[in-house]
Amino acid sequence: MVLVAAVLVAGGVIVAQFLRSAVDYYCNVDEVGVRSGCDADRRVRVQGIVERNSVNSTGGDTSFDISFNGARMSVVYDGEPGGIFKECLPVVVHGTYDAPTNTLLGDRVEVKHSDEYVAVNDERLTEADELADECTA
Amino acid sequence: MTAPTTTTSADTATRSRSTGTRATRVIGVVTVIMMGWLVAFGLGFSPADRDQDEAVRIMYVHVPTVWVAYLALSLAAVCSAVYLFSKNHSLGFDRFAGASAEIATVFMALTLVSGMLWGRITWGVYWQWDARLTSFALLLVSTIGYLAVRGLGGSHHQRAKRSAVVMLLVVLEIPLVHWSVRWWRSLHQEATVLDTDLDPDIDGLMLFSLFVGFIAFSLLYAWLVLHRTRALAMQDMLDDEGLDRALAARRAEGAPQ
Structure with missing residues (x-):
């Protein structure tokens, strides 16, 4: 039993340490083309925060900018993003990256909810608006 | 709650031919009351969320x-260990482990369904193969595997021994599931209540509603596991009775006419 437990722990360490890039669900905006597993010439899932005042819907397409750690890229998505998509929330966009135009051609957008739960009321909304103003900073 | 021994389960089942006792009836009534409170707080008193709006109410079932699934599996593992390593190898612990694992499976299925509904509303998708969802699915499949092992046949003690070993392996997946959102990047958010700084970022009334949910579902688990453990004791007795009858019939066949 001790041996089995030791083997399982060792397996867990291997998975956690050496397969990180394979298990990680997404790359951050600043890691595309930089981090292992986030190569720019293949299909990627990119996580970033939707920039304020960047969302535009035209002809069935939705375009917006996402940023993370000071890096920024444009996203063109063929459709209307689902979920609770809105400005200043983190999203994960699936697609292919076009390096010359710094644009991610997305075919799926998922909204990544944080671990914060804030009640809706006027006071909180004011606070949220203040936070939203800061999201592009 | 302490795990019932063989004597307790068998006695209860034999005396009344029922799985109910005064204690389970009290737990049942309190569970119904707490579920009422959960409905009131979850659907009424607690506020909507700034980002999720009304979808946040799914959390009061999901979490x-x-x-309860983690609790049930942990108790099943403790009872499995007690069965394996104690001197008298009481089958009461095995039955409690089996009952607890069955209930854990049901609660995990509820977690999956409620999570998928929440995911569709919030993420925009029902399911993704990220670290949390995948490891949780693995835990569910492993628990179903444990139940399958329990049904392989053989004597009660053969069943108890092999399934106890499996349960001690299954329970090791719980830390993997819980910490997967910290070890790897996941679409699923990190823990809010059980975060490392013990300062949950959640509205007070939401947290209280969640607490009511913990109490209500824990009581429901206690009620279910007591009944199911006693039902399994009755099943074992029925099997033994059937075996005794078969043996007696076989002996009668061989007896001189």
Whole structure:
């Protein structure tokens, strides 16, 4: 039993340490083309925060900018993003990256909810608006 | 709650031919009352969320059910270990482990369904193969595997021994599931209540509603596991009785006419 437990722990360490890039669900905006597993010439899932005042819907397409750690890229998505998509929330966009135009051609957008739960009321909304103003900073 | 021994389960089942006792009836009534409170707080008193709006109310089922599933599997593992390593190898612990694992499976299924509904509203998708969802699915499949092992046949003690070993392996997946959102990047958010700084970022009334949910579903688990453990004791007795009858019939066949 001790041996089995030791083997399982060792397996867990291997998975956690050496397969990180394979298990990680997404790359951050600043890691595309930089981090292992986030190569720019293949299909990627990119996580970033939707920039304020960047969302535009035209002809069935939705375009917006996402940023993370000071890096920024444009996203063109063929459709209307689902979920609770809105400005200043983190999203994960699936697609292919076009390096010359710094644009991610997305075919799926998922909204990544944080671990914060804030009640809706006027006071909180004011606070949220203040936070939203800061999201592009 | 302490795990019932063989004597307790068998006595209860034999005396009344029922799985109910005064204690389970009290737990049942309190569970119904707490479920009423959960409905009131979850659907009425607690506020909507700034980002999720009304979808946040799914959390009051999703989080308590996964908590009870972890609790049920942990208790099943403790009882499995006690069965394996104690001197008298009491089958009462085995039955409690089996009952607890069955209930854990149901609660994990509820967690999955409620999580998928929440995911569709919030993420925009029902399911993704990220670290949390995948490891949780693995835990569910492993628990179903444990139940399958229990049904392989053989004597009660053969069943108890092999399934106890499996349960001690299954329970090791719980830390993997819980910490997967910290070890790897996941679409699923990190823990809010059980975060490392013990300062949950959640509105007070939401947290209280969640607490009501923990109590309500824990009581439901206690009620279910007591009844199911006694039902399994009755099943074992029925099997033994059937075996005794078969043996007696076989002996009668061989007896001189």
